[in-house]
Amino acid sequence: MKPNSLRETITRAAQLLxxxxxxxxxxxxxxxxxxxxxxxxMELVFAEPPAGFDDHYAILISRRAKREPLQHILGTAPFGVHDFRVGPGVFIPRPETEVLAEWAVDLKPSGTVVDFGTGSxxxxxxxxxxxxxAQVIGVEKSDVAVAAARExxxxxxxxRIIQGDMTDPGLLEELTGTVELIVANPPYVPFVPEEAGELEPxxxxxxxxxxxxxxxGMDAIRGLIPVAARLLAPGGALGIEHDDTTAELTRxxxxxxxxxxxxxxMADLTGRKRFVTASKLSTN
Structure with a gap:
C-alpha cells in the first residue's frame, strides 16, 4: 500500500466513524x-503499512463504529504525561480529572495521600x-481494576494499590487521623438506562x-465523606469530583x-463546577 492509498483508507474510515x-x-x-x-x-504521511494492515484496520474501525471506546481498542488511555493500561472492567480516566490532580499537586503533600476509586x-x-x-494509596473495589492499577x-x-470500598466505615482504619490529602473520583452520574439514549454509548x-x-448520583459521595473525615489529620485536604449538576448538593x-x-x-477548564474541596477542622 502506498502512502496516498493509506491516506484514502483513513479518510474512508473517518467517514464511516x-x-x-x-x-x-x-x-x-x-x-x-x-x-x-x-x-x-504525525508519521502516517510517510508510512508504508505492513502486510495485512487493511484487514486488521477494518476490524478495529468496525469496533469503533459500534461505539466501543477508542481507549479499549488501543488498550491505553492518556492521563498527564503517561498512557495507562485500560480495558473492559477498568474505568477510563478523563482529561477533566487532571484539574483535580493539579490541585492536589499544588498542595505539595509530603505525607500520606489516599485516592478513592483509583480505577487505572x-x-x-x-x-x-x-x-x-508523598506516599500515595489508591483504593479500588474492582478485582479487574486493581490488577490494572497495580500493573x-x-x-x-x-x-500502593489496595482493594477496598471508599464507603467502608472501616477502610484503612490504621491510618485514622493521619492522612494529609484525600482525592476522590467516585461514581457520580445519576443512573440512566442505556435505552434512554441520553448518554453517549x-x-x-x-x-x-x-x-x-x-x-x-450521590450514593458514593454520601458514603465517602465520613470515611474521609475519619482518615484525615487536622488541616488535611479533601477534593471530590462530582457531576456538574450536583455541585451545590456535594458542597x-x-x-x-x-x-x-x-x-x-472548583471549576473544570470549561468553567463548570466539577469539584468540591475542603480542609479537615481541628478537633481541639
Whole structure:
C-alpha cells in the first residue's frame, strides 16, 4: 500500500466513524492506524503499512463504529504525561480529572495521600510522580481494576494499590487521623438506562458501578465523606469530583458532616463546577 492509498483508507474510515456518530472521526481513524503500524500519527504521511494492515484496520474501525471506546481498542488511555493500561472492567480516566490532580499537586503533600476509586491508578500515579516524597494509596473495589492499577503503578515505588470500598466505615482504619490529602473520583452520574439514549454509548462500556451511583448520583459521595473525615489529620485536604449538576448538593453534604471548613467549589477548564474541596477542622 502506498502512502496516498493509506491516506484514502483513513479518510474512508473517518467517514464511516462520522456516520456512526463518533465525535472525532478523523482523529480516531488516524490514532487506530498509527497504533496498528506502531508509529505516531504525525508519521502516517510517510508510512508504508505492513502486510495485512487493511484487514486488521477494518476490524478495529468496525469496533469503533459500534461505539466501543477508542481507549479499549488501543488498550491505553492518556492521563498527564503517561498512557495507562485500560480495558473492559477498568474505568477510563478523563482529561477533566487532571484539574483535580493539579490541585492536589499544588498542595505539595509530603505525607500520606489516599485516592478513592483509583480505577487505572492514573490519578494516584500523577500525584505520586509530582509530589515526592508523598506516599500515595489508591483504593479500588474492582478485582479487574486493581490488577490494572497495580500493573500501571509498578514503576512507582511510592504508590500502593489496595482493594477496598471508599464507603467502608472501616477502610484503612490504621491510618485514622493521619492522612494529609484525600482525592476522590467516585461514581457520580445519576443512573440512566442505556435505552434512554441520553448518554453517549461509550459510557456503558465503562464498569457501570464506576459511573453510576444511585438515582441522584450521590450514593458514593454520601458514603465517602465520613470515611474521609475519619482518615484525615487536622488541616488535611479533601477534593471530590462530582457531576456538574450536583455541585451545590456535594458542597452541602461536605458542610453537613461538620468535620470540614474552607469548603469551596472548583471549576473544570470549561468553567463548570466539577469539584468540591475542603480542609479537615481541628478537633481541639
Amino acid at each position: 462520522a456516520d456512526a456518530g463518533v465525535s472525532s472521526p478523523l482523529v480516531d481513524a488516524r490514532l487506530i492506524a498509527s497504533h496498528l503500524i506502531g508509529i505516531t500519527p 491508578g492514573a490519578l494516584a500515579i500523577y500525584i505520586a510522580e509530582r509530589a515526592r516524597p 500501571n503503578a509498578a514503576p512507582f515505588p511510592n504508590v 461509550e459510557v456503558y462500556h465503562d464498569p457501570l458501578d464506576a459511573v453510576f451511583s444511585g438515582d441522584d 452541602q453534604l461536605v458542610e453537613a458532616d461538620g468535620s470540614f471548613g474552607d469548603i469551596r467549589n
